Every structure is written in C-alpha cells, then in structure tokens.
Amino acid sequence: MIELAGLLLVILGAGGLINRLAGASDPGWFVQLRVLPPQLHIGASLVLLVVGAGLLFLQQARKHGRQGQKHGRQAHEHGRDRSR
Numbered sequence: 001m002i003e004l005a006g007l008l009l010v011i012l013g014a015g016g017l018i019n020r021l022a023g024a025s026d027p028g029w030f031v032q033l034r035v036l037p038p039q040l041h042i043g044a045s046l047v048l049l050v051v052g053a054g055l056l057f058l059q060q061a062r063k064h065g066r067q068g069q070k071h072g073r074q075a076h077e078h079g080r081d082r083s084r
Helices: 002-021 031-035 037-081
Strands: none
Touching: 002 031, 002 037, 031 037
16 A cells, blocks of 8 residues: 555655656646646645655565565574474
C-alpha cells in the first residue's frame, strides 16, 4: 500500500511539474494545479515528487532489510545444523 501511495505521489508531482514547466494552461488531472494558487504549483509538485520518491525508497529498503535478515537467519541455522 505504501508503494502505491508513493507511486501516485511521484506521478502527481512529476506530471504537475512537467505541466508547469512546459507552460500548459490546462491543469489536467493534477490535484495541486487545481487546488493551489499558481505561485505554489512548482513547489507543491516538487514536494509531492520528493515525498513519493522517499516513500518508494523507504519501502524498498524495508523489503531488502527483511530479506537480508531472513537469509542471514537461514544461513546461521544451516551452519548450526552442520556443527551437530
């Protein structure tokens, strides 16, 4: 679920940023471009992009941390079995 939220935030942030930098007059479906005043569009898009990327990296780090712990525990158990 965290990955989905991160992905949506990255898409909203990057899309809104591209929309503003390209000079498009239509806000499209980007929420921050419809809700916030124009002077906050780029800043809000950057924040959404960074927060979304942060969530994705955090989730990946958690996954790799769990896998490393699991593999380490299995190797430790196998080593103990051999010594008996």
